[in-house]
Amino acid sequence: MNPASPAPAPAPAVEEILAQARRLREGIPGDIHEHLVESLYADAGRIAERSVSRPDRPARPTFDRTLDRIVTSRVWGLPVMILLFAFMFWLTIAGANVPSQWLAGILVENGHPWLRGLADAAGLPGWLRGLLVDGVYLSTAWVISVMLPPMAIFFPLFTLLEDFGYIPRVAFNLDALFKRAGAHGKQAMSTMMGFGCNAAGVVSTRIIDSPRERLIAILTNNFALCNGRWPTQILIATIFLGSLVPAHLAGVVSAGAVAGVALLGLGCTFLVAWLLSRTVLKGQVSTFSLELPPYRPPRLWQTLYTSVLDRTLLVLWRAVVFAAPAGAVIWLVANVRWGEGSVAEFLIAGMNPFGLALGLNGVILLAYLIAIPANEIVIPTILMLTALVARLAGVGEGAGVLVHADSPALVGEVLRAGGWTVLTAVNLMLFSLLHNPCSTTLYTIYKETGSARWTTLAAILPLGMGVTLTFAVATVWRFLAG
Amino acid sequence: MSTPPNPAPAAAACADCDVYRAARLHKLGLQPGPWDHVVALAGNPNTGKSTVFNALTGLRQHTGNWPGKTVARAEGGFAYADRRFQLVDLPGTYSLLSTSPDEEIARDFILFGRPDVTVVVADATRLERNLNLVLQVLEITERAVVCLNLVDEAKRHGIQVDERQLTRDLGVPVIPTSARFGRGLPELLAAIAEMAARKVSGFGYRLSQEPPAIRAALADLTARIEQAYPGLPNARWIAMRLLGGDERVAEALRRGELSALAERAARGSEGVLRESSLPAR
Numbered sequence: 224m225n226p227a228s229p230a231p232a233p234a235p236a237v238e239e240i241l242a243q244a245r246r247l248r249e250g251i252p253g254d255i256h257e258h259l260v261e262s263l264y265a266d267a268g269r270i271a272e273r274s275v276s277r278p279d280r281p282a283r284p285t286f287d288r289t290l291d292r293i294v295t296s297r298v299w300g301l302p303v304m305i306l307l308f309a310f311m312f313w314l315t316i317a318g319a320n321v322p323s324q325w326l327a328g329i330l331v332e333n334g335h336p337w338l339r340g341l342a343d344a345a346g347l348p349g350w351l352r353g354l355l356v357d358g359v360y361l362s363t364a365w366v367i368s369v370m371l372p373p374m375a376i377f378f379p380l381f382t383l384l385e386d387f388g389y390i391p392r393v394a395f396n397l398d399a400l401f402k403r404a405g406a407h408g409k410q411a412m413s414t415m416m417g418f419g420c421n422a423a424g425v426v427s428t429r430i431i432d433s434p435r436e437r438l439i440a441i442l443t444n445n446f447a448l449c450n451g452r453w454p455t456q457i458l459i460a461t462i463f464l465g466s467l468v469p470a471h472l473a474g475v476v477s478a479g480a481v482a483g484v485a486l487l488g489l490g491c492t493f494l495v496a497w498l499l500s501r502t503v504l505k506g507q508v509s510t511f512s513l514e515l516p517p518y519r520p521p522r523l524w525q526t527l528y529t530s531v532l533d534r535t536l537l538v539l540w541r542a543v544v545f546a547a548p549a550g551a552v553i554w555l556v557a558n559v560r561w562g563e564g565s566v567a568e569f570l571i572a573g574m575n576p577f578g579l580a581l582g583l584n585g586v587i588l589l590a591y592l593i594a595i596p597a598n599e600i601v602i603p604t605i606l607m608l609t610a611l612v613a614r615l616a617g618v619g620e621g622a623g624v625l626v627h628a629d630s631p632a633l634v635g636e637v638l639r640a641g642g643w644t645v646l647t648a649v650n651l652m653l654f655s656l657l658h659n660p661c662s663t664t665l666y667t668i669y670k671e672t673g674s675a676r677w678t679t680l681a682a683i684l685p686l687g688m689g690v691t692l693t694f695a696v697a698t699v700w701r702f703l704a705g
Numbered sequence: 706m707s708t709p710p711n712p713a714p715a716a717a718a719c720a721d722c723d724v725y726r727a728a729r730l731h732k733l734g735l736q737p738g739p740w741d742h743v744v745a746l747a748g749n750p751n752t753g754k755s756t757v758f759n760a761l762t763g764l765r766q767h768t769g770n771w772p773g774k775t776v777a778r779a780e781g782g783f784a785y786a787d788r789r790f791q792l793v794d795l796p797g798t799y800s801l802l803s804t805s806p807d808e809e810i811a812r813d814f815i816l817f818g819r820p821d822v823t824v825v826v827a828d829a830t831r832l833e834r835n836l837n838l839v840l841q842v843l844e845i846t847e848r849a850v851v852c853l854n855l856v857d858e859a860k861r862h863g864i865q866v867d868e869r870q871l872t873r874d875l876g877v878p879v880i881p882t883s884a885r886f887g888r889g890l891p892e893l894l895a896a897i898a899e900m901a902a903r904k905v906s907g908f909g910y911r912l913s914q915e916p917p918a919i920r921a922a923l924a925d926l927t928a929r930i931e932q933a934y935p936g937l938p939n940a941r942w943i944a945m946r947l948l949g950g951d952e953r954v955a956e957a958l959r960r961g962e963l964s965a966l967a968e969r970a971a972r973g974s975e976g977v978l979r980e981s982s983l984p985a986r
Contacts, residue, residue: 258919
């Protein structure tokens with residue numbers, strides 16, 4: 224090899240250097256880090272002074288400053304934020320309806336019988352046709368028609384806000400609250416990421432340098448409603464809460480309900496952070512400086528392109544990947560017999576008492592068990608199982624076959640036939656917010672914390688809160704209803 | 706009589722033309738190596754690192770207008786002037802002195818990944834604060850190029866930066882850009898390529914106002930490290946970190962990562978294909 228290459232320093236030399244470093248360190252007055260930073264700043268200041276020239280006129284109030292005065296004001300900051308997000312939910316709810324029906328018409332209403340016919344013509348045995356067409360295909364088609372339109376509207380809107388520079392202002396508004404809860408202000412950022420995907424949110428806590436505050440951020444990220452859960456919230460709010468008021472108010476009321484659940488999640492974040500920082504994760508709150516970047520006009524087409532590719536299709540693909548095997552599982556539990564009925568009926572009947580005590584039902588609990596890999600498939604699973612248990616004539620085509628419900632109104636009919644009330648809907652929305660994170664997020668938490676103990680806590684904590692809250696709501700509701 | 710066209714001046718004129726130079730850029734996206742050079746992209750949060758990254762690689766990593774967007778390394782590639790470059794987008798950090806995971810990723814890569822060129826993206830509207838990181842990077846490596854980004858925004862605010870004065874003070878090329886609109890990128894590419902091919906080199910910036918309290922200690926320790934690792938380019942920085950009690954650097958010393966560094970530095974980087982991944986932590 225190269226004769227000029229030096230031999231690695233032998234171990235004693237290394238230890239000697241380290242020992243010398245320790246000795247020298249003790250001889251230095253004050254904090255070395257501070258000495259260095261001071262001289263860095265002095266140099267940077269000197270160099271900048273020599274090359275930067277600024278206009279010598281008094282600063283005029285700019286668009287940026289005026290806007291910041293409103294959106295980060297003590298009084299208006301939070302209300303503006305809530306209204307802005309509620310408006311985004313409303314746009315999503317109002318805009319997703321028509322394309323959802325359209326997609327369901329193509330994929331479910333026409334595509335499904337056509338595939339069944341094709342399977343029959345190919346001479347597939349009944350069980351295989353059931354497994355593939357009624358199970359795998361139908362649940363996948365459902366996920367696409369339910370999830371694609373709202374995501375294709377919500378994500379680009381969120382990305383536009385992000386590119387515009389609004390997200391750091393949200394962090395600024397929430398900073399004081401996070402601090403009061405004993406958490407790091409930068410957690411506002413990971414929470415915002417969590418509204419997209421909790422697994423991504425957990426990874427983004429890496430910007431927090433204190434391990435204590437980072438753990439708090441990881442453990443509470445699940446309270447940010449992720450996009451696997453938005454469709455559940457939006458659909459259930461549209462069907463059950465929107466229909467309580469006159470039609471022209473329906474959109475506003477459903478959007479308000481979804482915003483309310485998202486706010487409740489934020490409240491839980493603060494509450495749990497506060498509890499953790501006063502019990503198992505005690506410690507000092509660290510300070511940091513948050514840079515408010517200038518507002519920049521978002522690049523519309525590129526934003527649309529990246530948010531469709533990076534987020535919408537990625538999330539949809541994930542949902543499809545999980546929905547396909549889940550569809551097979553649903554068909555199997557619905558068709559494999561156990562004593563009198565199917566396995567599904569057996570499980571649902573077993574879980575029903577507990578579910579009803581929570582203001583939910585056995586179907587919902589079983590759906591959440593099947594949907595542990597991905598929250599996206601909760602709604603399709605609930606629909607298939609409800610149709611199965613209620614033995615709805617005309618809407619289902621045999622056991623475990625997803626109903627041909629191509630509009631929210633029809634979905635509502637199916638669910639009401641399955642014994643659903645407004646209480647079921649409200650509690651489903653609450654339970655969808657408060658339950659264990661999906662398996663991807665749990666795995667990410669395990670990787671980031673390297674601890675099975677914290678991962679277990681991250682799963683049990685929200686689940687316990689969900690069970691407690693839904694039980695409390697159900698009890699009070701029934702008491703008030705007499 | 707017609708004179709035969711002389712190709713030389715025409716070629717020289719072409720070489721100065723943006724269109725010609727940009728055309729020599731081939732965005733390679735996620736194509737696999739081998740690479741001729743490794744280029745690291747560092748900078749403060751929200752200065753447009755990801756925008757520069759996307760513009761050079763043709764990838765569309767999502768860029769967000771907020772600090773903390775990138776928390777892990779992203780990698781892509783481009784070919785320019787017949788050489789293949791691997792570009793590594795590091796998390797945005799304000800300094801390399803503290804120990805949050807994102808800062809460690811950035812620092813470890815600049816130090817141990819030993820990129821051929823480190824591009825520091827700086828925000829022209831907040832130059833003084835951005836210089837803190839630039840100076841820290843320059844302490845580690847003199848193979849750096851400063852990409853003075855967002856000059857359009859600075860101009861809008863009436864701020865002018867004299868990049869030639871800055872180049873003189875920092876001792877490395879300073880290229881004004883506006884990555885959002887693709888301005889200045891041909892010049893940036895040329896500077897990266899020249900630095901990678903070792904046609905130019907920085908003069909190795911050192912803190913001019915060395916803290917008096919640590920001057921003697923620093924000199925002592927630096928000499929010892931240089932003696933143990935001849936050829937190590939950033940002995941002084943290592944000494945500074947050891948004085949500050951940086952466990953990660955002490956660990957690197959014990960595990961022999963530094964001797965590997967010194968060896969590579971002695972061999973030179975020309976044509977050496979390297980593994981770009983960091984030693985597992």
